[in-house]
Amino acid sequence: MATLANLAYPMYVHFDFSHSPDTRSYLRMAAGRFDSVRVTHRYRVLVPAAAAVVAAPIAKLYGRVWPQRPAGLWPLRFAFYLVNCLLLAAAGACWFNAARLTGASPEAAALAMVAVLTSRWAEYAAGLPLTDSLYLLVFGLSYYAVKRGSGGRWALIAALLLGPLAKESYVFLLPWLFWFGRKNLAWPRQLLALTGGLAVLFIVHYVVDRHLGAPATQSVSNALEHFENISYSLQRAASAKGLGELLSIFGLFTLILPLAFWLSRRFTTAVPQPFYSSLGGAEIGLLVVVAVHMLLSGDLGRMGYLAAPAFCSALALVFTHWRRLLIGQQQ
Numbered sequence: 001m002a003t004l005a006n007l008a009y010p011m012y013v014h015f016d017f018s019h020s021p022d023t024r025s026y027l028r029m030a031a032g033r034f035d036s037v038r039v040t041h042r043y044r045v046l047v048p049a050a051a052a053v054v055a056a057p058i059a060k061l062y063g064r065v066w067p068q069r070p071a072g073l074w075p076l077r078f079a080f081y082l083v084n085c086l087l088l089a090a091a092g093a094c095w096f097n098a099a100r101l102t103g104a105s106p107e108a109a110a111l112a113m114v115a116v117l118t119s120r121w122a123e124y125a126a127g128l129p130l131t132d133s134l135y136l137l138v139f140g141l142s143y144y145a146v147k148r149g150s151g152g153r154w155a156l157i158a159a160l161l162l163g164p165l166a167k168e169s170y171v172f173l174l175p176w177l178f179w180f181g182r183k184n185l186a187w188p189r190q191l192l193a194l195t196g197g198l199a200v201l202f203i204v205h206y207v208v209d210r211h212l213g214a215p216a217t218q219s220v221s222n223a224l225e226h227f228e229n230i231s232y233s234l235q236r237a238a239s240a241k242g243l244g245e246l247l248s249i250f251g252l253f254t255l256i257l258p259l260a261f262w263l264s265r266r267f268t269t270a271v272p273q274p275f276y277s278s279l280g281g282a283e284i285g286l287l288v289v290v291a292v293h294m295l296l297s298g299d300l301g302r303m304g305y306l307a308a309p310a311f312c313s314a315l316a317l318v319f320t321h322w323r324r325l326l327i328g329q330q331q
Contacts, residue, residue: 001085004092005085007118007126008126009127011123012127015127022130023129025041026047026080026129027076030055034211041131043168043208044166046166047084048129051079053079055079059075062078081127083133084125084132085126087134088137091139092117092140094155095112095113095309098144098312099112099316101144104317115315116253116311116312121249121301121304136306137166139173139309141155142155142309143309146177147282152184156181161200163194163197173289177190179285230296233296233297236298237294237300256315256318260318275317276314290306
């Protein structure tokens with residue numbers, strides 16, 4: 001939380017909202033206005049609702065603390081900043097504990113978590129009126145639940161309840177969650193938890209559509225339009241700018257993994273057990289799910305950050321492995 005609060009504060013204070021229609025949409029939703037809000041955003045009500053609740057008491061004091069900032073949206077912006085920092089911090093806690101469950105040491109897991117939280121996309125998700133933090137928490141809960149096993153049932157149930165309300169593309173995470181979470185929670189119980197989340201989502205759709213007088217089929221057609229982004233995403237990923245965007249998701253920390261992989265393959269005698277030995281199908285499957293999100297969204301970097309749970313575990317294992325090698329050499 002402390003890391004995120006420091007990182008995201010300049011974004012919260014200085015961001016130019018004229019460049020981001022998404023943030024303006026969520027600010028209107030938090031203010032209780034759903035008119036002129038894009039179909040893509042209007043049903044993601046949890047984070048805007050939480051920000052509205054937090055902003056209510058803040059609005060009474062904000063002008064006294066920061067008189068130089070005019071009244072209006074500033075209390076809401078500050079509330080989004082607080083709520084998103086908390087949600088993303090919770091996601092970071094999931095990444096840390098999942099990394100520990102893969103075999104990383106506490107120090108390595110903490111270092112990897114902080115490294116992943118330095119991403120520019122963490123700064124966006126925590127500092128701006130967006131709902132990405134909740135979806136990152138859903139991915140974090142899902143990965144942690146799979147790694148924890150039966151002890152992570154609560155996280156699996158939470159992911160199934162929150163997922164439908166976090167983002168419509170959650171449907172692409174469901175097959176991964178059903179398959180790798182089947183040992184935690186039997187499929188009938190998973191379906192029961194998912195039904196609860198879908199029931200709340202149906203109520204939200206009904207209330208919002210009735211308020212706006214919008215046809216129920218509008219959200220379906222909007223979802224199908226995202227498939228048109230696939231060709232654009234592929235072309236963008238193949239360009240120099242797109243490759244740079246991909247590398248910027250986790251910054252220079254991205255280079256550590258291929259370097260560690262190359263060293264472990266080159267020096268097999270000194271490294272009898274590579275760092276990735278405890279990683280497997282769950283991580284590969286999660287990367288496939290993230291790739292689908294990237295293709296459909298067209299926003300490669302922002303969606304690519306959903307791979308943070310698996311990346312954090314891999315990075316923590318590298319740090320753990322190197323530390324053990326250094327200690328072994330000193331001994």
